[in-house]
Structure formats: C-alpha cells, structure tokens
Amino acid sequence: MTILVTGAAGFIGYHLSSRLLREGQRVIGIDNFNDYYEVQLKRDRFAQLLPDPNFTGVELDIADYDKLFELVRTEKVEVIVHLAAQAGVRYSLTNPFAYLETNLKGFGHVLEASRHAGIKHLIYASSSSVYGANEKMPFSVSDSVDHPVSLYAATKKANELMAHTYSHLYGLPTTGLRFFTVYGPWGRPDMAYFSFTKKIMAGEPIDVFNEGRMLRDFTYIDDIVEGIYRLIGHVPQPDPSWDRSRPDPSGSYAPYKVYNIGNNKPVELMHFIRTIEKSLGREAVIQYKPMQPGDVPATYANIDGLMKDVGFKPDTTIEEGIARFAEWYRAYYGEAKEAEQLAKAASK
Structure with a gap:
C-alpha cells in the first residue's frame, strides 16, 4: 500500500519509514526541516531513506494545505501516519505560537486532507504528556486527561478531540498513539538522554x-x-457496546481509538543516567536543580489495549537500548567530527 509519513526526517518518522520500506511498502515521506534542533541531523536521516526506490521524499510543510492535499491525492495515499509536530514541553513555555501553528492548524490540515482523499486509516502521534496532573498509576487510556500542565500537552489532547470529531462526522478511522519518552539511535538532541550523553562526552x-x-x-x-x-x-x-452514560475516552461509537505505547516499566532518572555513564565509560558531573514548570514527576503506561488488540508489549531493556544509542552516538558524531577536521585541514 502507499503510506504517507509526515515528519519523515524526524526521529520516529525516520525509523518508521525505514521499517515500512523493509516490509516492501511504498512510502511518501514529507518534512519541513525546521530548525527546532540541528537540521543536518534531519537531512542525514532523510538521506538514509532516499536511495530506496519505494521512497518518495518531499520537502513540504503541513501548514500548506493545498500542497499537502495535492500530494495525498496525486500519490493515491491510502494510509497516513502523522508524526510531524512541534515537540518539546519546555520549548512550549517560550514559543507557544509554534505549537498553535503546527500542532493545531497543521493537524487540522491533515484531517481535512484525509477526509477529502478518502484515507482508509489515519494514525497520529499523541503523547504521554496528556496525562498532565493525573497521579493514578499506571496511566490508562480510559482515564480522563482534562488537566494538561503544558501547552504542548494541551495541543496533543486537542488532536485527540479533533480526530474524534472527524471520526464521528465523516467516518474517518483514526488511531491516536500516546508515546512514552522515546529514545534510541538517531534520536532528538533536545531530549534529556541525548544532551546528557553530549555533555558527559565533553x-x-x-x-x-x-x-x-x-x-x-x-x-x-x-x-x-x-x-x-x-x-x-x-x-x-465503531464499538456498538460503547456506553454513552459512562464514556470510555479510549474508544467510541465512531471508528476511533487511542493507545498507550510505553515500556510499562518506569525507571528512575538517576538509574537511567548511571546506565548512560556505564555505556560511555565516563562519569557525569551532576548539577541538581528543582522541578521545571510543565514537567511531571512520573510517567507509567498501562498498555493492556495494545496487548489485547495487536498482541504486542515493548520489551527492550534500558541497558540494551542505551548501549545501542551510545554506539550510534560515537559513530555518528565521531565520524562527523573527523570529517570536519579534515575539511579544515584541506582549506589551509
């Protein structure tokens, strides 16, 4: 089938596109290559995908509805996996308009394009941040999530509400995925584990x-x-047993569903840092600071719905995952530094 991946040069978008191509799918990947973090990393991810004959890469911003819809229509897209978004909790405290433009207006464009093109399934990225002030653990998709503590979280909750509206009005099948603290090779430099690694190495x-x-x-x-x-x-x-008198937020009488995707094994941040130290063979110099606005003390995913519906439970340990990230980090930034030094030497 033909699958459109928005944010294909992003962390999750790149890895998903790679997997889809290995499975023989045709992938249309779009990205606007914004400068929220280093653009070269996005370019390098995209460059890994471009040689595949089943991949079509397009530089396109979802804020441009006409171009987005034309692409979806002409390429005969059947499924959209929408991963393009303005990410980051702390960044939303100082740059709110970036979230309103991309996460709300941009998602509205994706919904409209999906509706008019007759998309068979729209999957979109939500976030564990929607649980906000909730304290009941583990976080369940059946819990109310009406008290976000950051604008980023509020836009992701809004995406779920917008998606349900389109599922209700137009029968558009939508699936929202609440991701929990994603990490690994080719990751985002704004994430804590990435910046920890960079600073420990330096x-x-x-x-x-x-x-x-x-x-x-x-x-x-x-x-x-x-x-x-x-x-x-x-x-x-549509779920005919969905009870309007006791509405479960994870499903609906419409073709709508929400899932958590998390490791289901919360880890204390200090253990995570010690694991990074071990993988790098270096000790961190730590400066302890108070909780930041918009942060939450804990996240913990209930993944019963994911296991029940598709039989999957994440199982990669922190030790395995961090070791793979550290190996990639040394290779990517080591090679980049060497190339930079050679270029400087050649210019002299």
Whole structure:
C-alpha cells in the first residue's frame, strides 16, 4: 500500500519509514526541516531513506494545505501516519505560537486532507504528556486527561478531540498513539538522554531536575515502531457496546481509538543516567536543580489495549537500548567530527 509519513526526517518518522520500506511498502515521506534542533541531523536521516526506490521524499510543510492535499491525492495515499509536530514541553513555555501553528492548524490540515482523499486509516502521534496532573498509576487510556500542565500537552489532547470529531462526522478511522519518552539511535538532541550523553562526552556538567527522583517509562524506538506497524492494519471500528452514560475516552461509537505505547516499566532518572555513564565509560558531573514548570514527576503506561488488540508489549531493556544509542552516538558524531577536521585541514 502507499503510506504517507509526515515528519519523515524526524526521529520516529525516520525509523518508521525505514521499517515500512523493509516490509516492501511504498512510502511518501514529507518534512519541513525546521530548525527546532540541528537540521543536518534531519537531512542525514532523510538521506538514509532516499536511495530506496519505494521512497518518495518531499520537502513540504503541513501548514500548506493545498500542497499537502495535492500530494495525498496525486500519490493515491491510502494510509497516513502523522508524526510531524512541534515537540518539546519546555520549548512550549517560550514559543507557544509554534505549537498553535503546527500542532493545531497543521493537524487540522491533515484531517481535512484525509477526509477529502478518502484515507482508509489515519494514525497520529499523541503523547504521554496528556496525562498532565493525573497521579493514578499506571496511566490508562480510559482515564480522563482534562488537566494538561503544558501547552504542548494541551495541543496533543486537542488532536485527540479533533480526530474524534472527524471520526464521528465523516467516518474517518483514526488511531491516536500516546508515546512514552522515546529514545534510541538517531534520536532528538533536545531530549534529556541525548544532551546528557553530549555533555558527559565533553566533560561538561549535566542539569538533573527534581534531584533525579523522576520516574519515566523510557521506550526504545524499535518498540515504538513495532507498535505503530502492527496498528497500521488494525483499522478501528465503531464499538456498538460503547456506553454513552459512562464514556470510555479510549474508544467510541465512531471508528476511533487511542493507545498507550510505553515500556510499562518506569525507571528512575538517576538509574537511567548511571546506565548512560556505564555505556560511555565516563562519569557525569551532576548539577541538581528543582522541578521545571510543565514537567511531571512520573510517567507509567498501562498498555493492556495494545496487548489485547495487536498482541504486542515493548520489551527492550534500558541497558540494551542505551548501549545501542551510545554506539550510534560515537559513530555518528565521531565520524562527523573527523570529517570536519579534515575539511579544515584541506582549506589551509
């Protein structure tokens, strides 16, 4: 089938596109290559995909509805996996308009394109951040998520509401995926594990918030991709048993579904840092700081729905995942540094 992946030069988008191509699918990958973090990393991810004859890469911003719809129509796209978004909790505190433009307006464009093109299944990225002020653990998709603590989280909750509206009005099958702290090779430099690694390698101190006592359901990228891949063919159907008097937010009388994808094993941040130290063979210089606005003390995913519907449970350990990331980091940045030094030498 022909699958459109938005944000294909992003962390999850790149890995998902790679998996789909290995499975023989035709992938249309789009990205706007914005400068939220280093653009060269996005270019390098995209460059890994371009040689595949089943991959069509297009530089396109979902804020441009006309171009987006024309692409979906002319390429006869059947499924959309929407991963393009303005990410980051802390960035949303100082750059709110980036979230309103991409996460709300942009998602509206994706919904409209899906509706008018007759898309068979729209899968989109939500976030564990939607659980906000909730304290009941583990977080369940059946819980209310009406108290976000960051604008980023609020836009992701809004995406779920927008998707349900289109499922209700137009019968568009939509699946929302609440990702829990994704990490791994080719990851995002703005994520804590990435910046920790960079600073530890450089001998610089790292900032650790809330005395390192935060718990996170760290989820390895391959597990995230496996979950998405299995759900592509699992198109949501209307649930005739859905009870309007006791509405479950994870499903609907419309073709709508929401899932958590998390490791289901929360890890204390300090253990995560010690694992990075071990993989790098270096000790971190730690500066402890108070909790940041918009952060939550813990995340922990209930993945019963994922296991029940597609028989999958993430199982990559922190030790395995961090070792693979550290190996990639040394190779990618080691080679990049060597190339830079050679270029400087040649210019002299």
